[in-house]
Amino acid sequence: MRNLFPLLFAAALLPLGMPAGAKTSLLDYVGQCVPFARAASGIAIYGDAWTWWTQAAGRYQRGDIPRPGAVIVFERTSRLPLGHVAVISRVVDSHVVMVTHANWSRQNGERGHAEQDVTLTDVSPRGDWSAVKVWYRDMDGLGSTIYPTYGFVYGSTLDHGSRAQPAPELTGRDPDYVGALIDSYVR
Incomplete structure (x- = not known):
């Protein structure tokens, strides 16, 4: 599957107006969160975002501890x-x-664009990631809304037959760790 990722991602971008020979990047994506998360994580779940949690039951490991490559389901x-x-x-x-x-976030006045290494902070009373705040570009900081989440879907299938391969562009070279901590702890 790892070798097929560039081809599958390029094919996914064609309906979005990207020319067939264009160099594609995960970060060039414009569209809904679900196809993006599927391409970025390698987790093969379809349907509305909120359904991913129940769809993962019996297929993928789930939990409440964040790991790189896992999908958090709001x-x-x-x-x-x-x-x-x-x-x-x-x-x-x-x-x-x-x-x-x-x-x-809106970029150039429109939604749908991909954003890399955005701060997300756990604000749940039990520290179990069941409630989060998300960095929002229009505010240039954490938004004020608290969003409930189900938890994390991990890339390993329960039958251990396969392991999803996250996209290489999932994270940048020099993410702003200090900025993320400041956004989260200075309120």
């Missing part, structure tokens, strides 16, 4: 009627991670 709410999924790109500390995701 619950469906009035603000997120289809939920949201984001891929963990870096673990900064036990309550702060960085995610790479699509269709969150």
Whole structure:
């Protein structure tokens, strides 16, 4: 599957207006969070973002500890009627991670763009990642909204027959760890 990733990702970008011979990058993606998370994590789940948690049951390992390459699944709410999924790109500390995701902040006045190494912080009372805040470009910091989550879907299948391969562009070379901690702990 790892060798097929560039071809599959290029094919996924064709309907989005990318020319067939164009050099494609995960970060050039514009669209919904679900196809992006699937391409970035290698986890083969389809359907609305909020359904990933139940769809993963019996197929993929799930839990409440962030790991690079895992997908965090946001619950469906009035603000997120289809939920949201984001891929963990870096673990900064036990309550702060960085995610790479699509269709969150506005860029050039529109949603859908991919964002790499965005701060996400655990604000749950039990420290179990069941409630998070997400860095939002329009505020240039953590948003004020608290989003409920189900947990993390990991790339290993339960039958141990395969392991999803996250995209090489999942994280940048020099993520801003200090900025992520400042965003999370200075409120």
